[in-house]
Amino acid sequence: MGKTLFDKVWDAHIVQSIENGPDILYIDKHLIHEVTSPVAFVGLEKRGLKVLRPDKTLATADHNVPTINQDKPIKDKLSVEQVNKLTENCKNHGIELYGLNHKYHGIVHVIGPELGITQPGMTIVCGDSHTATHGAFGSVAFGIGTSEVEMVFASQCIMQTKPKKMRITVNGNLSKGVSPKDVILYIISKLTASGGTGYFIEYAGDVFKNMTMEGRMTVCNMSIECGARGGLIAPDETTFEYIKGRKFAPKGKELERKIQNWKTLFSDEDAEFDKEIEFNANDIKPMITYGTNPGMGMPITEKVPYPSDLSEEKSLKYMKVTEGKSLVGTKVDYVFLGSCTNGRIEDLREYCSHIKGKKKADNITAWIVPGSKMVEKQAIEEGLDKILKEAGIELRQPGCSACLAMNEDKVPPGKLSVSTSNRNFEGRQGPGSRTMLVGPATAAAITIAGKIINPLTN
Amino acid sequence: MPIEKFKLVKSSCVPLNTENVDTDQIIPARFLKATERKGFGDNLFRDWRYDNHNNEILSFPLNNPKYSGKILVAGSNFGCGSSREHAAWAIYDYGFRVVISSFFADIFRNNALNNGLLPVQISDNFLNKIFNIIKEDASSELIVDLEKQTVTIDKTKEQETFEINSYKKQCLLKGYDDIDYLLSIKDKIEEFENKNVV
């Protein structure tokens, strides 16, 4: 029997299989950040150990950092402590750190790909559930907990039970104005927030073949939101083209050799999946979430569904939305464009193309946060900051920002935020805040209108 | 860090009859700033336990003096969302040793097991039974036996078995941790590295 893409990558990294237990998997790249690493370093040092492979480890400070005045000292005391601890730990263990103000600084899942560090066929882990992003390159990438971070520090390996395999195929052509974010919000709304639990998802079919790498990253990024450990897409010419010429990408002969190898990374025709799901691209429309988990999404033109249980009822109440009613026309207070889901240059371009020559609505506070220093630089080179400025919006500096509101970028209690990030949990963007998830074009339309509207009729 | 050995827990429970409890609710992001593994219990379910003025929300089960014990009983898809291990630390630090649900998110399950907190997955049916029993009598006790992989309602002796990976079971019973194991196969890891120049 043939192998799936996932099997090929996973199996090639097994150091040992424990009978009736997990596999011990070798990790090619370990990404770390300031929030989930400090306790792992403490544990490691208590055992009197050093990081085994600092050369396969890369650090950035992204979760906790301010997105204005990054050249000035951080105000929040605890944030300072975490950022300083990371700096100190990286120094002690010889780990490369792209900290604040470094030219490669940014959200961990944005910088890996843009620097050419993320490559097909790799195993990549990070103490962060959106590590799934890197699967867009045909790598097996997944989020881990802090004990597991310590494991990888100590041994460059992780113990993990092999997940089941699911393939989601979307064939056909997407309608105009439907973005990769809409595709993944649609998929999650069909699978529910737990429908992918226990699985690793391979995305296949025309829609993903025709997608840019950045679009594929948006899709894979949100695999965790249906419970899947990760998602991946077979690498192809689009992937190779994207990698070529990036800072840490292989070059010349070495690149050619690697590409030959990468070309073998696809699911064999007779490979078997534990579950197969198919969707039709024509059915996908611009999406929005109305509840407090990413599975509670619908086409923006539809009416809020009737709750099916107490939890959903509670969720609608929290969101202050009414079943059976459309969301169109609802006044919005905040718009957030950014995060590892939609904080890349294509997202900023998309947003700005709809904002150009217009003004933001008076009632909207818009936070536009690039995913990395390199994205910020490119946005400025392309004059996107000017387009924003003319619309009455400021381009901020890179970080996770209002995606999880660990820094000052918090949406106040009760306020409604329309966000291009990946989670609409209660209080995710600040205690008491309400979040609706959308793609960049929808976010732009709402920035101008000041209320929820269908971006296609705009 | 070596984990505490786990054998059997007999205790009353705290019921949290909500589905899709995500780790942002278990421990909100703004409390993730510590650089050590302690004290997270104080902020467990912070925004469900306290209102904006830091007053206890009395309707929340953790604030209800009727409920106490080492077992948290929760609705389906518990621990979804962020990979933060702080969620498992907070539950453990608060005093729970077992979480019972009809479905767990993958990363949370691993994180719990790595910290000596036992995630016990049972059928929806049995879960509802437990919720009902607690509703009738808040002091009802459950017996969670890891060796036998069973959950028993003490009063009625109704019982269900649960699954756990045999390797993880041994780790918990012995208080043994994965890193000890990984360090013991260092040669194998090196051999793998030499064979596979990635």
Ligand code: SF4
């Ligand atoms: S942008 Fe949001 S989801 Fe992405 S790594 Fe940062 S906090 Fe996590």
